[in-house]
Amino acid sequence: MGKKNKKEQNYLRREQILSLEYYNYKGIFTGSMKAMNYRIEKKEEEEKKSFLVHIWKGPYNFEATSKEEMRKKEFPFTNEGAEEVTGWINEVFTSDFM
Numbered sequence: 458m459g460k461k462n463k464k465e466q467n468y469l470r471r472e473q474i475l476s477l478e479y480y481n482y483k484g485i486f487t488g489s490m491k492a493m494n495y496r497i498e499k500k501e502e503e504e505k506k507s508f509l510v511h512i513w514k515g516p517y518n519f520e521a522t523s524k525e526e527m528r529k530k531e532f533p534f535t536n537e538g539a540e541e542v543t544g545w546i547n548e549v550f551t552s553d554f555m
Contacts, residue, residue, distance in 0.1 A: 467491075467555070468547045471540055480508070480534070489515060493554040494522075495546050499534060506534035508542050512549050 467490060474486055480499035487496045492515045500509040511519065513527040530545060532538040 468550070469543045471543050474539060474543060477534065477536065477539070487519065490546075490550050491554050492516075493550050494519070497542060500531065508532040508534055508538055510542055510545065512546065514554075 469488070469490065473488075474497055475484070479486070480497075483499075485496060485498040487494070489495070494513050494515050496511045496519050498509050500507050509529070509531055511527045511529050513519075513522045528549060532541045532545070
């Protein structure tokens, strides 16, 4: 297995945001990448399930940060949607925090 370069180590990978089962049991996943914080949770409205993702600049946690200061986006609650979640988080990180 080759060594990853420093830039690749900064990015979030799909397996890091856990399985769909984790979110089915009301799991909320939070993390940070340098000054960027993120929160991933499952949202359910009637029959529709989705990932709800918030991104905000640190140092404060989710509850202490104004919702107006956050970016928010929904994704399908599927494995493909989880890939989209990591892609979006990495895109925001690259454009706004590197």
